[in-house]
Each structure stands twice: as structure tokens, then as C-alpha cells.
Amino acid sequence: MQRNPPLIPPSEKRRFDPLDRNPGMYFKQERDLSVHAIAPMMGVFVVGNESIADEVEFQVDVIQQTKLEAIDISSNLAFLREHFSSALRRFCFAVYSHDFIFSMLNLRAEQVDHPILITECVCNPVQSRSKLAELLFEGYGVPSVAFGVDAVFSYKYNQQIGVCDKDGLAVWSGLNTSHIIPFVNGEPVFEACCRTNIGGYHVTDYLKQLLSLKYPNHMSNITWEKVEDLKMEHCYVALDYASEVRLFQKGAKEAEEKNRCWQLPWIPPPAEEPPSEEEIARKAAIKEKQGQRLREMAAAKRSSRITELENELQGLEFLLHQLENVQENDVPSFLSETGYISKLEIESAVVRVTQSLKKAKREQVEIEEKMDPSMTEKYTLINIPDNMLSPEQLKEKRKQLFIKTTSEGRQRAKQKRFEEELDRERQNELDEKKRLENPELYLEQLHAKHRELSEKFEQRKRLKVNGTHTNESHNSSGGVGCGERLNAAQKERMRLLTTAAFDRGKGEDTLGTRDEDWQLYKLMSKDIDDDDEGQDEDEAELARVTSRLQDIDPTFVAKSEIGPFQTIVEIPRFRPLTKEDFQIILGVERFRCPEILFQPNMIGIDQAGMDEMAGISIRRLPLKGNSVEERITNSILMTGGSCLFPGMGERLEAGIRKIRPFESPIRVVRASDPVLDAWRGAAAVPFSEQTFSRQDYYEKGEDWLRRYNLRYTF
Amino acid sequence: MEAEVIKANILLPTHLSFKRMQMSDKYPKGYARGRHWKHLKQILQAENYQNFPPTDPNYVNIESPPSMYPSKKFCDITGFEAPYVDPRTTLRYANANVFKSIRSFPNEHVQRYLSLRNAAVVLK
Numbered sequence: 001m002q003r004n005p006p007l008i009p010p011s012e013k014r015r016f017d018p019l020d021r022n023p024g025m026y027f028k029q030e031r032d033l034s035v036h037a038i039a040p041m042m043g044v045f046v047v048g049n050e051s052i053a054d055e056v057e058f059q060v061d062v063i064q065q066t067k068l069e070a071i072d073i074s075s076n077l078a079f080l081r082e083h084f085s086s087a088l089r090r091f092c093f094a095v096y097s098h099d100f101i102f103s104m105l106n107l108r109a110e111q112v113d114h115p116i117l118i119t120e121c122v123c124n125p126v127q128s129r130s131k132l133a134e135l136l137f138e139g140y141g142v143p144s145v146a147f148g149v150d151a152v153f154s155y156k157y158n159q160q161i162g163v164c165d166k167d168g169l170a171v172w173s174g175l176n177t178s179h180i181i182p183f184v185n186g187e188p189v190f191e192a193c194c195r196t197n198i199g200g201y202h203v204t205d206y207l208k209q210l211l212s213l214k215y216p217n218h219m220s221n222i223t224w225e226k227v228e229d230l231k232m233e234h235c236y237v238a239l240d241y242a243s244e245v246r247l248f249q250k251g252a253k254e255a256e257e258k259n260r261c262w263q264l265p266w267i268p269p270p271a272e273e274p275p276s277e278e279e280i281a282r283k284a285a286i287k288e289k290q291g292q293r294l295r296e297m298a299a300a301k302r303s304s305r306i307t308e309l310e311n312e313l314q315g316l317e318f319l320l321h322q323l324e325n326v327q328e329n330d331v332p333s334f335l336s337e338t339g340y341i342s343k344l345e346i347e348s349a350v351v352r353v354t355q356s357l358k359k360a361k362r363e364q365v366e367i368e369e370k371m372d373p374s375m376t377e378k379y380t381l382i383n384i385p386d387n388m389l390s391p392e393q394l395k396e397k398r399k400q401l402f403i404k405t406t407s408e409g410r411q412r413a414k415q416k417r418f419e420e421e422l423d424r425e426r427q428n429e430l431d432e433k434k435r436l437e438n439p440e441l442y443l444e445q446l447h448a449k450h451r452e453l454s455e456k457f458e459q460r461k462r463l464k465v466n467g468t469h470t471n472e473s474h475n476s477s478g479g480v481g482c483g484e485r486l487n488a489a490q491k492e493r494m495r496l497l498t499t500a501a502f503d504r505g506k507g508e509d510t511l512g513t514r515d516e517d518w519q520l521y522k523l524m525s526k527d528i529d530d531d532d533e534g535q536d537e538d539e540a541e542l543a544r545v546t547s548r549l550q551d552i553d554p555t556f557v558a559k560s561e562i563g564p565f566q567t568i569v570e571i572p573r574f575r576p577l578t579k580e581d582f583q584i585i586l587g588v589e590r591f592r593c594p595e596i597l598f599q600p601n602m603i604g605i606d607q608a609g610m611d612e613m614a615g616i617s618i619r620r621l622p623l624k625g626n627s628v629e630e631r632i633t634n635s636i637l638m639t640g641g642s643c644l645f646p647g648m649g650e651r652l653e654a655g656i657r658k659i660r661p662f663e664s665p666i667r668v669v670r671a672s673d674p675v676l677d678a679w680r681g682a683a684a685v686p687f688s689e690q691t692f693s694r695q696d697y698y699e700k701g702e703d704w705l706r707r708y709n710l711r712y713t714f
Numbered sequence: 715m716e717a718e719v720i721k722a723n724i725l726l727p728t729h730l731s732f733k734r735m736q737m738s739d740k741y742p743k744g745y746a747r748g749r750h751w752k753h754l755k756q757i758l759q760a761e762n763y764q765n766f767p768p769t770d771p772n773y774v775n776i777e778s779p780p781s782m783y784p785s786k787k788f789c790d791i792t793g794f795e796a797p798y799v800d801p802r803t804t805l806r807y808a809n810a811n812v813f814k815s816i817r818s819f820p821n822e823h824v825q826r827y828l829s830l831r832n833a834a835v836v837l838k
């Protein structure tokens with residue numbers, strides 16, 4: 001009989017290290033000469049096919065002649081997370097992983113010559129088993145295969161080292177599921193086993209969702225791997241969820257201490273130093289120089305223009321002077337050379353040039369004042385009564401009258417404008433005072449007014465748009481169609497027309513034959529679009545109110561005119577981003593996420609939590625009596641990657657104590673190495689006698705696997 | 715290949731001596747791999763558990779039943795105890811501040827919170 005050499009557990013196995021960014025593969029060779037060479041050695045592979053602690057760890061132990069290799073492969077392959085319910089169904093991943101393992105072991109032979117022990121979930125469907133067997137036999141040429149449950153292996157191992165007893169309960173929490181398996185006499189009782197479909201995957205997923213909903217702008221930082229790290233480092237199970245949560249709700253100091261803060265990398269924007277003294281001085285000097293330059297340019301231009309005008313004036317005066325010397329008859333011919341037609345023209349040109357010269361010199365128009373005295377001279381004729389004047393003078397008089405009235409009108413208009421300005425100024429001042437007195441009230445009033453106006457505006461616009469739409473859809477002729485008589489003026493017009501037309505009667509339309517009929521149009525208002533004027537006013541008012549609001553209220557934004565149903569977007573306050581914006585705080589989430597293992601209802605899964613499951617499992621035991629239950633509760637073992645949460649043991653104990661009778665012995669222990677114990681247990685089992693060999697596979701077929709059950713004790 | 719990928723040693727050679735059929739032969743390059751894996755439900759159905767005595771443990775048997783205790787209601791957003799429910803969105807909330815923030819959520823947020831609880835509106 002072949003005996004496997006004493007197992008030397010691989011030491012310093014590197015399991016998943018939260019801070020490790022590059023998992024890869026860790027190869028550890030141990031040439032341990034204490035392993036005795038037993039010939040012929042049969043290499044035995046133990047492949048753990050269970051997802052432990054959120055990843056698939058494949059541990060392969062090859063017991064060979066002189067070497068003890070332990071390869072601990074942590075492959076952080078993302079797609080392997082999809083193992084639902086731990087029943088292997090995507091065999092491509094199994095293929096990949098097996099390829100990986102075997103190639104890592106540097107197998108050179110044509111086929112894999114070693115028996116393989118594969119761990120599976122509890123009550124694995126036959127199809128899973130058979131497909132895997134097929135893969136191994138056909139694909140790799142494995143001589144024989146055995147299947148076992150990983151939780152059981154873990155328990156057996158711990159039993160071996162004395163952590164738990166022959167009778168007990170294994171609480172296994174894996175990636176996708178959690179199982180509870182009672183043991184009686186060292187053998188698992190599968191009839192009483194209980195499974196909930198919640199595992200580490202769900203916890204991580206829950207945490208990830210919560211964080212991304214709470215901090216949507218950091219979603220790119222909240223990756224699956226990072227969240228797993230966070231979960232392993234910071235999550236814990238609260239002894240009593242309700243009371244813990246109340247602590248946080250009250251905002252107690254212990255709650256503050258329990259908050260963990262994750263600072264994302266953040267670079268503060270380069271601080272703009274307030275410009276130093278010399279900077280300011282320099283800038284001022286530059287501005288001054290520029291101003292100076294502009295002023296010089298303007299002065300140069302002005303002086304050149306002045307010289308130009310002076311030259312022109314001189315020329316004209318010379319011309320005048322010459323003209324005096326010339327005789328009457330020669331005037332036209334003389335002037336034709338210069339381009340002026342008459343002396344009057346020259347004189348007016350002179351006047352014009354002098355004026356512009358004076359303007360250029362003094363930059364101040366005092367023409368109006370000058371005009372007035374000149375005007376009053378010209379009004380001389382007005383006061384003289386008509387009959388004393390000659391017809392020419394009458395014409396002059398009429399002209400002067402006309403000029404006078406127009407200038408007076410202009411003056412009056414100017415006066416009115418001035419007064420209006422004053423008025424508006426006064427209004428503004430009053431407004432300001434009101435605002436300073438009671439800013440909130442003022443603001444509210446302004447808001448209300450703005451709302452009113454904008455609504456009115458929009459309504460009118462909508463009506464107009466609707467009117468034109470109906471017009472287009474009905475394809476009526478231009479002018480007022482059937483849907484367009486929308487305001488009072490248009491309605492009145494129509495009414496007048498209809499009454500006038502109605503008066504005729506006699507089956508004939510004779511409206512318009514008489515002249516009086518056309519007076520009807522005088523009654524109508526002149527413009528059809530009368531509302532446009534009103535609208536313009538309102539528009540101006542609205543614009544004014546809007547601008548005022550924008551000045552005063554930093555959070556106000558004008559409603560866009562596109563549609564009244566658009567949501568108002570607040571202008572984001574452009575305050576500089578601080579360090580706190582880049583922090584993610586884990587407070588309640590720390591114990592809220594692992595809580596779903598005990599209360600799956602929080603996630604919507606309608607099953608029992610772990611403590612309740614224990615009660616169910618004990619209830620389901622087929623043979624009771626002989627105080628089996630007490631012995632079972634006396635040794636409860638927690639294994640599996642997801643039982644690494646601090647505080648889980650106490651919580652389980654408290655939960656089970658609630659169900660069990662008073663003062664029954666309850667002892668909850670954690671496995672020595674929850675993550676890798678399954679492998680160790682599997683390595684210790686002598687399974688070479690209990691394999692399903694290739695012969696069997698060809699003869700009995702896969703369905704025989706249904707009856708395959710590994711015996712775990714030896 | 716980048717240096718770190720090579721160092722991590724996760725790549726496999728294309729021809730593995732112990733395999734009877736190489737991956738590259740099975741899936742030649744350029745062929746779309748239409749892998750259709752059976753769903754768990756299909757697998758379980760094909761098992762025909764009803765032909766066997768019901769006391770035998772099988773994959774379906776050992777599943778745990780719904781919890782006997784009534785579920786405690788916790789706030790969807792903060793995690794505190796939630797005595798109230800928002801009628802418009804059916805989210806549970808703990809106090810008025812949370813309620814205010816709930817009402818300002820876009821619909822997508824609301825659905826995501828509900829889907830955490832498996833209560834989202836799923837349109838098929």
C-alpha cells in the first residue's frame with residue numbers, strides 16, 4: 001500500500017496581500033531533505049477549485065521524490081468572479097486554470113500522469129462533476145480523479161490539529177455562497193447542510209455600489225480591486241447592528257473615531273501669489289506709458305488737423321480777398337476755377353472752417369450757445385406784424401418762425417430728457433436704499449417680479465407659436481386664420497367686420513358699396529400686432545429686472561427662453577476645490593456591508609442569515625438525541641475567506657445563543673488558516689483508493705459519479 | 715509584451731505538451747468563439763432531482779429557506795434605521811435631511827439605490 005510521505009506544509013505561503021499590486025505567481029521551492037524518498041513515488045495533485053477570499057487560489061502540491069513544491073497561485077482574473085453558487089459551470093476557466101497549473105509545474109510528458117483531487121461545492125450537480133471529469137480524462141489524460149467538499153477538508157484538518165471536535169459545525173463563507181455543514185462522528189451530514197447564496201462577492205459589490213452612489217464624481221477611483229482592499233482592511237461585523245447604527249446616527253464621539261478616511265491623490269492648484277509690490281508698480285507704469293502714448297497720438301492728430309484747417313482757412317480768405325478785387329462779371333469765371341459758385345458759398349465755407357478750427361482747438365462745442373445769440377438776431381422779423389413786411393420779408397419771416405419753433409421744440413425735448421434722467425436717478429437711489437434696508441425682502445420681490453414677467457412673456461410667446469403652428473397645419477391663407485384671433489384688438493376687429501357684414505342681409509354681400517361702410521375701419525385699432533408694443537415694454541422691463549438680479553444675487557440665473565419646462569440649473573459655485581473634496585469616508589459602510597451575511601434581506605435576497613442558518617441546520621439533523629446538538633454547538637468552526645471579518649465570531653455566538661436553549665455550551669472558533677485550510681485538509685486525505693479512474697469513466701460513464709461520495713475519515 | 719507581464723509569469727505557451735488538444739486548434743484564430751454555457755437553472759433542471767428520493771441531499775435541497783424573522787428596515791442611503799418610506803420613489807429614509815436629498819436625486823440614482831435592495835423597476 002502506498003503511503004504518502006509525511007506532509008510538510010509549505011511555509012510562508014504568500015496569500016493575498018492587500019497591499020500587493022502585482023499578484024502574479026509566487027513560486028516557492030523547498031528542497032526539504034527530511035522527505036524520505038519512497039519509491040516509486042506517485043505524484044499526487046491536489047487542486048483546490050474553490051474561490052476563496054474573493055479570488056481563486058489554486059494550490060497545487062506535488063509530492064515527489066525529493067522536492068516539495070508548493071505553488072500558490074493567486075490569479076486575480078476578473079472573470080472568475082462569475083462563479084455563481086460555486087457550482088462550476090464555465091469550464092473554459094477551469095481549462096485555463098488547469099493549463100496554468102500544469103504548465104507551471106513544468107510537466108513535459110504527453111499527459112498528466114497524476115491522480116487529481118478536486119474540491120467542489122456541497123452537493124455539486126452531477127453535470128458539473130461529469131464535465132470536469134471529461135475535461136480531465138479527455139483533455140489531459142489524467143489517470144484518476146476524486147472529488148471532495150472543501151469545507152469538509154478544512155474541518156478535517158482543523159480536527160486533526162485539535163481546533164475542533166469530532167462532532168461539530170462547519171461555518172463556511174466563500175466567494176459566492178455560505179454553507180453550514182454539521183459533522184457527526186467525523187463525517188459530514190449532508191442532509192442537514194444549509195446554503196445561502198451570499199458570499200464575499202456580494203459584500204464587495206455592495207460596498208462598491210454604496211461608495212459610487214455616495215461619491216459619484218470619484219467613480220473612476222472606486223474599482224473592484226480597490227474596494228476589495230478596503231473591505232479586507234476596514235470592514236468589520238458589528239455585534240448588534242441596530243445599536244451600532246444608532247451610535248452613528250447620534251453622532252457620538254465613538255462613531256467619529258470609527259470613521260476611516262481615504263484620501264485620493266490630489267494636487268492642489270498652484271497658488272497664485274498676490275502680486276508683489278513691484279509687480280503692481282510695474283503694471284501701473286506700463287499702463288501709464290500706454291495711456292501717455294495714446295494721448296500723444298491723439299494730440300498729434302489734433303495738431304495736424306488744426307494746421308490743415310488753418311491752411312484751408314487761409315486759402316479761403318485769400319480767395320475772398322481776391323474776389324473783392326475782381327469785378328462783378330468775372331466772378332463766375334474766376335470762381336469756376338476754385339470750385340465755389342458764389343461769394344456766399346465761400347463765406348459759409350469760411351464760417352464752417354473757423355468753427356471746426358475752434359472745435360479742434362478747444363474740444364468743447366459751444367456752438368449752441370453761440371447759435372442762440374445768432375438766432376435771436378434772425379428772429380428780428382417775427383415780431384414785426386405782417387402787413388408791414390414785403391413779400392420777400394414775409395417769406396423770411398415764415399422761415400424764421402419755422403426755425404424758431406423747431407429749435408424750441410428741440411430744447412423742450414432736451415429738457416424732458418434731462419428731467420427723465422434725473423427722475424430715473426432718483427428712482428435708482430430709492431431702490432438702492434430699499435435694498436440696503438431689507439435685502440431679503442427686496443430680493444424676493446425682485447424674484448417674484450421676474451417670475452411674473454417671464455411667465456407672461458413666455459405665455460405670449462407660446463400662444464404666438466401655437467397660433468402659427470395651427471396656421472401652418474391648417475394650411476390656411478395668409479392673414480388671420482381660424483386660430484389666430486388671440487388678443488382683444490383682433491377680436492374686436494373681427495366682431496366689427498362680422499356685424500357689418502351681418503347687417504346687410506338679403507343674401508348678397510354688398511358691404512363696401514357705400515362710403516360709410518369704410519368708416520368701419522376707423523373704429524378698429526390701427527395695428528394688428530398691438531401686443532407687440534406691450535411686449536416690447538415687458539421685454540425691456542424683464543431685461544432690466546434680470547440684469548438687476550444677476551448683479552445682486554449670485555445664485556440667480558435667468559431662465560432660458562427655450563422652454564418653460566427646462567429644469568433650472570444652478571450655476572456651480574466656483575470655489576476652489578479643497579482637500580476634503582477628494583476624501584472618501586467609510587463610516588457606516590464599514591459594518592453595513594458585512595452585515596448582509598447575517599441579514600441577506602438588506603440586499604433583497606430572501607434567505608436566512610448565517611446565525612439563523614445554524615439553527616436550521618441543527619434542526620434538520622436526521623438523528624437527534626444523545627445530546628448531539630450540544631456537542632455540535634460546542635465546536636463551531638468558522639472557515640472560508642469571508643469569515644476573516646473581525647467581530648464575526650462574537651456575532652455568530654450571540655446569534656446562536658438566541659436560538660439554543662438557555663446555557664447550552666457554545667464555542668465558536670476560527671480555523672487556523674481559513675483561507676488555505678481546505679487545501680491542507682485535502683492534501684492529508686488518502687484518496688488514492690477512492691478515485692474515479694479512467695477505466696471507470698469509460699465503462700460506467702459519467703452518471704456513475706452521482707453515487708460518488710468521498711469518505712473523509714481514515 | 716511589457717516587462718511586468720512577463721515577470722508576472724501569467725502567460726502560457728501556445729503549445730502545452732500534456733494536453734491532447736491544444737486551444738489553438740480548437741479555436742483557430744479569427745473564429746468567433748460562440749461559447750454558450752448552460753445557466754445554473756438549466757443544469758439543475760437537467761439533474762432531474764424529482765426522480766430521486768426527496769430526503770437525499772442535492773443542490774436544491776440544501777438551500778436555506780427564507781428568514782423567519784421579519785426584516786428590519788434600514789435607510790437606503792445612510793444605513794440608519796428607517797421608519798419612513800418615500801411614496802414617490804419607495805426609498806426608505808431615516809430623517810428629514812435624507813428625505814431632502816432623496817428628492818433631489820436624478821432618477822438613475824434612485825433606481826440604483828433600489829436595485830441594491832433588489833427593488834428596482836425592471837422593464838423587460
